[in-house]
Amino acid sequence: MTSTLKKLLLGEQGLLVIFAIALVLVSVFVPNFLSTRNVIGLLQAVVTVGLVACSMMLCLATRDFDLSVGSTVAFTGMMAVMVTNATGSIPLGILGAIAAGAAVGMVNGIIIAKIGINALITTLATMQLVRGFGLIISDGRAVGVKEPAFYNIALSNVFGIPTPIIVLAVAFLVFGIVLNRTVFGRNTLAIGGNPDAARLAGVKVVRTRVTIFAIQGVMAAIAGVLLASRITSGQPNAATGLELSAISACVLGGVSLAGGRATMTGVMVGVMILGIAENVMNLLNIQAFYQYVVRGVILLFAVLLDNLRTSSGIRR
Amino acid sequence: MSYFFEYRGITKTYPGVKALEDVSFGVRRGAVHGLMGENGAGKSTLIRILSGDQQANAGAILIDGAEQKFASVRDASDNGVMVVHQELQLVPDLTVAENLCLGRFPSRAGFVSRRRMIADVQAVLDDYGINVDAGARVSALPLGARQMVEVAKAAMVKARVIALDEPTSSLSSRESEVLFRMIARLKAQGTVILYVSHRMDEIFQLCDSMTVLRDGRLAAHHDSLEGVTRAQIVSEMVGREISDIWNWRARPLGEERLVVDGLAGAKLSIPGSFTARKGEILGFFGLIGAGRSELMRLIYGADPARTGRVMLEGDSYTATDPRQSIRRGIAYCSEDRKHDGILNGRSVEENITISARRLWSKGGFLRPGREAEVAEEQIRQLRVRTPSRFQDIANLSGGNQQKVILGRWLAEAGLRVLIVDEPTRGIDVGAKSEIYDLLYKLAEQGMTILVVSSELPEVMGICDRVLVMCQHRISAEFTRDTFSEQALLAAALPDGQNHSTAA
Numbered sequence: 001m002t003s004t005l006k007k008l009l010l011g012e013q014g015l016l017v018i019f020a021i022a023l024v025l026v027s028v029f030v031p032n033f034l035s036t037r038n039v040i041g042l043l044q045a046v047v048t049v050g051l052v053a054c055s056m057m058l059c060l061a062t063r064d065f066d067l068s069v070g071s072t073v074a075f076t077g078m079m080a081v082m083v084t085n086a087t088g089s090i091p092l093g094i095l096g097a098i099a100a101g102a103a104v105g106m107v108n109g110i111i112i113a114k115i116g117i118n119a120l121i122t123t124l125a126t127m128q129l130v131r132g133f134g135l136i137i138s139d140g141r142a143v144g145v146k147e148p149a150f151y152n153i154a155l156s157n158v159f160g161i162p163t164p165i166i167v168l169a170v171a172f173l174v175f176g177i178v179l180n181r182t183v184f185g186r187n188t189l190a191i192g193g194n195p196d197a198a199r200l201a202g203v204k205v206v207r208t209r210v211t212i213f214a215i216q217g218v219m220a221a222i223a224g225v226l227l228a229s230r231i232t233s234g235q236p237n238a239a240t241g242l243e244l245s246a247i248s249a250c251v252l253g254g255v256s257l258a259g260g261r262a263t264m265t266g267v268m269v270g271v272m273i274l275g276i277a278e279n280v281m282n283l284l285n286i287q288a289f290y291q292y293v294v295r296g297v298i299l300l301f302a303v304l305l306d307n308l309r310t311s312s313g314i315r316r
Numbered sequence: 317m318s319y320f321f322e323y324r325g326i327t328k329t330y331p332g333v334k335a336l337e338d339v340s341f342g343v344r345r346g347a348v349h350g351l352m353g354e355n356g357a358g359k360s361t362l363i364r365i366l367s368g369d370q371q372a373n374a375g376a377i378l379i380d381g382a383e384q385k386f387a388s389v390r391d392a393s394d395n396g397v398m399v400v401h402q403e404l405q406l407v408p409d410l411t412v413a414e415n416l417c418l419g420r421f422p423s424r425a426g427f428v429s430r431r432r433m434i435a436d437v438q439a440v441l442d443d444y445g446i447n448v449d450a451g452a453r454v455s456a457l458p459l460g461a462r463q464m465v466e467v468a469k470a471a472m473v474k475a476r477v478i479a480l481d482e483p484t485s486s487l488s489s490r491e492s493e494v495l496f497r498m499i500a501r502l503k504a505q506g507t508v509i510l511y512v513s514h515r516m517d518e519i520f521q522l523c524d525s526m527t528v529l530r531d532g533r534l535a536a537h538h539d540s541l542e543g544v545t546r547a548q549i550v551s552e553m554v555g556r557e558i559s560d561i562w563n564w565r566a567r568p569l570g571e572e573r574l575v576v577d578g579l580a581g582a583k584l585s586i587p588g589s590f591t592a593r594k595g596e597i598l599g600f601f602g603l604i605g606a607g608r609s610e611l612m613r614l615i616y617g618a619d620p621a622r623t624g625r626v627m628l629e630g631d632s633y634t635a636t637d638p639r640q641s642i643r644r645g646i647a648y649c650s651e652d653r654k655h656d657g658i659l660n661g662r663s664v665e666e667n668i669t670i671s672a673r674r675l676w677s678k679g680g681f682l683r684p685g686r687e688a689e690v691a692e693e694q695i696r697q698l699r700v701r702t703p704s705r706f707q708d709i710a711n712l713s714g715g716n717q718q719k720v721i722l723g724r725w726l727a728e729a730g731l732r733v734l735i736v737d738e739p740t741r742g743i744d745v746g747a748k749s750e751i752y753d754l755l756y757k758l759a760e761q762g763m764t765i766l767v768v769s770s771e772l773p774e775v776m777g778i779c780d781r782v783l784v785m786c787q788h789r790i791s792a793e794f795t796r797d798t799f800s801e802q803a804l805l806a807a808a809l810p811d812g813q814n815h816s817t818a819a
Contacts, residue, residue: 182680183673189662190670196656200618200648201670201724202639260661 063259077228105217109210192259350526354744368392562777570594579624599779694723715747
């Protein structure tokens with residue numbers, strides 16, 4: 001009995017099992033948790049971190065790191081609002097945001113993969129640079145949207161499901177396919193496993209890494225546009241600390257910081273665990289200050305669990 | 317007979333695997349005891365238990381009649397047990413002296429006395445004939461010198477038991493001699509030395525007694541090596557007789573296929589030129605650091621060439637990228653599998669299909685069925701011992717990892733030149749002869765094979781022709797009828813006046 005339990009918790013699907021148990025407990029004991037309103041609210045709350053976690057997963061899988069995503073979300077949200085205001089065209093605004101995000105990602109990627117500077121340092125620098133640009137172009141203030149249709153990006157829905165949630169679902173699907181079913185995804189994991197070996201086996205290591213950073217920038221931009229639409233303005237101080245939430249979600253989901261190990265379902269569960277923890281604490285009226293403590297505890301618990309799993313040898 | 321050091325009934329299980337089962341043997345005071353066995357036989361586990369890094373599930377370690385319980389590496393070293401692993405444990409950014417005194421700096425009122433420390437350590441190094449500056453940073457030392465420093469560390473703490481795990485694998489023959497002299501000294505002081513090696517010569521030269529492990533069990537224990545033969549040990553290791561592991565046969569060679577013309581780069585100072593024919597197995601022998609691997613990496617495009625060209629069946633180019641070389645039909649199995657061969661944490665299947673999948677994937681999408689098929693085919697053909705194609709390659713033994721990497725290239729289409737750098741390093745006898753058979757088979761099918769090896773019997777055993785390199789220069793060429801151990805070795809050794817690079 002105990003050994004089956006141990007196998008279940010420490011096995012490949014251990015996190016999923018724990019997640020399912022937690023979900024059932026929360027549904028039973030927390031009033032209103034399962035209401036449609038709350039579930040949709042919960043999903044909407046995880047859109048930003050979920051989108052960024054998708055690309056962060058690829059980034060971590062190649063042993064890289066990106067701390068600049070929070071700043072990029074704020075900056076690209078600002079770009080979307082300002083370009084839309086200037087041109088009166090929402091598509092142009094979105095395009096501007098995506099171009100800006102891709103540019104930030106490319107710069108990160110080129111400095112890290114081509115020139116060979118440490119990813120932590122590089123993105124620590126670009127994180128501050130991009131945050132600074134956002135503050136400069138907005139003069140430190142929120143930029144209001146002049147085009148009311150801009151709100152509709154986040155407010156619209158398809159069959160009753162808000163668009164941002166659909167976008168997140170599509171992102172999960174696409175990144176799952178990319179990771180598992182494409183040469184690019186396999187190469188990403190191979191590079192994380194051993195970059196030197198991957199290069200000698202004919203993988204374009206530098207190009208793959210730069211591409212991943214560019215994708216990271218684009219995902220941050222998509223998240224930025226949706227966030228700006230939801231909060232109806234471009235906020236230079238939006239999404240602070242998002243990079244840490246995204247990395248937490250990935251680590252919770254079993255992505256190895258040493259590279260070479262990542263699953264999309266894991267990251268989805270990681271994102272949901274963080275989202276549910278926050279949601280439940282809100283429902284139970286627990287003070288926001290405690291939420292940091294709880295998130296820290298969850299992250300430590302997940303890492304310890306992973307360590308237990310690796311050392312018990314059940315995983316592989 | 318009373319033993320100074322004893323393993324008694326050691327059993328160690330990992331989930332699903334019995335690594336050691338009831339292993340018992342003893343070693344007399346002041347004896348060098350050889351430990352042999354195929355990879356996966358349990359040698360490393362046995363050493364790890366001794367070092368305190370891991371704990372046995374059952375059994376005991378006795379030193380001088382007293383039972384020892386080591387909770388940690390520190391605990392073991394405090395009790396006079398030192399283990400020198402293949403992967404060295406020195407701190408690269410500290411000096412030799414600091415490394416040797418780590419954890420017990422000589423101090424006065426809490427201040428480290430640098431001068432005294434360096435003087436003390438230098439005295440020990442000089443005493444053992446190790447030509448290393450105690451004040452030098454470890455990262456500045458060549459690999460061989462680091463190995464010596466590690467052994468000196470064990471000597472310095474006056475260890476009662478020292479285990480050496482493949483100590484000569486990164487040493488030149490000259491450095492090995494210094495090591496052997498150190499071992500003799502330690503032995504005279506009454507130290508017990510456990511000597512793990514795949515090299516039979518060394519075992520016979522150094523050891524007083526030995527133990528052979530097979531599949532986690534004691535296969536044989538020889539209290540004296542008198543009358544013990546190599547063939548006997550080999551059969552104890554594999555449980556079967558292997559008469560001639562080389563098994564070389566003459567085969568017809570085809571036209572000239574590969575011409576290397578004056579290749580030189582940042583790590584190879586003297587341009588290298590040679591030609592190789594279709595179906596030929598061409599060996600490259602030399603000391604560590606002679607420039608053999610560097611030349612191979614230039615041919616493959618793993619490192620950029622500064623000058624020179626490669627001509628492959630008349631098509632002349634400068635290799636700049638491994639991708640290009642693979643497409644031209646050149647593949648390279650690197651010298652250090654862990655460092656740039658295997659993709660850690662990824663499955664056997666992915667390790668096999670990583671390169672060849674471009675042949676069947678469409679529009680960037682994988683074809684899982686085809687991937688599985690190719691992986692299964694290579695696993696079967698190369699007889700890779702793995703529970704399944706999904707197994708993490710890091711869990712395979714060295715020989716099986718090597719087979720997987722060979723499988724990676726055999727899955728390619730139109731391969732014309734295969735470069736294998738130290739193809740059997742750290743690989744057991746059984747897997748060795750399988751790899752040799754594979755190389756012969758490929759050569760018979762017309763593949764040109766370049767073999768880099770530091771093992772003299774191996775290059776002489778399997779190659780049709782051997783080029784010897786010495787200090788970045790191709791110094792001699794031998795064909796099978798001119799092979800002789802003395803001549804090859806003489807060509808590999810640098811001249812008396814400029815031997816600085818070999819130190």
